[in-house]
Amino acid sequence: MPLTKEPEEPREPTEPGSPNPTAGERDRGHRTHRPWSARRLPSALVASVILVAAVAALVDVVAVRAGRPAAAWRRHLADALATRPVDDVWMLTGAAVAAAVGIWLIVLALTPGLRHWLPLRSPVPGLRASLDRDGAADLLRDAAMRVPGVSKARIRVRRHRIKARADVRFRDPRQVKDDLTAVLDEERGRLALARPPRIVVRVRQRTN
Numbered sequence: 001m002p003l004t005k006e007p008e009e010p011r012e013p014t015e016p017g018s019p020n021p022t023a024g025e026r027d028r029g030h031r032t033h034r035p036w037s038a039r040r041l042p043s044a045l046v047a048s049v050i051l052v053a054a055v056a057a058l059v060d061v062v063a064v065r066a067g068r069p070a071a072a073w074r075r076h077l078a079d080a081l082a083t084r085p086v087d088d089v090w091m092l093t094g095a096a097v098a099a100a101v102g103i104w105l106i107v108l109a110l111t112p113g114l115r116h117w118l119p120l121r122s123p124v125p126g127l128r129a130s131l132d133r134d135g136a137a138d139l140l141r142d143a144a145m146r147v148p149g150v151s152k153a154r155i156r157v158r159r160h161r162i163k164a165r166a167d168v169r170f171r172d173p174r175q176v177k178d179d180l181t182a183v184l185d186e187e188r189g190r191l192a193l194a195r196p197p198r199i200v201v202r203v204r205q206r207t208n
Contacts, residue, residue, distance in 0.1 A: 037114045039113065114130075117130035118195075136157045138155075139187060140157070143186075147183050148179070152167040153167075154166075160195075161198050161199075162184065164180065177203045181201045184199050184201065
């Protein structure tokens, strides 16, 4: 669970006699956001492509300045760009690929990423904490297995939904579902998630 400290904002001086935050307000905590990904792999791929293209073009330009003929790939590319019409299949394909890569880079630049981490409520402003989805699923699964009648539980945690599937060996499945929903709701509250996902519980009777 990574913790990061944001720069503190200047606080207004507290006036004498002003009421302090109650315990309930402190327990609610402050909502935080998902941390931003470093985007190392996309940055490395884009930088590598630009570097290779720039080096190849620079080497060919230097060779032409030295009196040698231009490389075949550059002559072929210049001829293709000069002679092919705009509605050519290869031109449209290249434009679509370039547009798709551009949209992908814009999405990466405007979204935080790290979708596997769930932001937690912070007890103080400026302190951010996140919980891994697999860790949250393990905690919820342990809580589900403590419900009487549950022999097997599978928990999947998503950003907006927690899917719980349980096998019931004894007891009424409807009672087990109610108890399981209540236990998961209580355990979800203990996780102190900034945006608690909705709980969806499904049970099935197993006799073998």
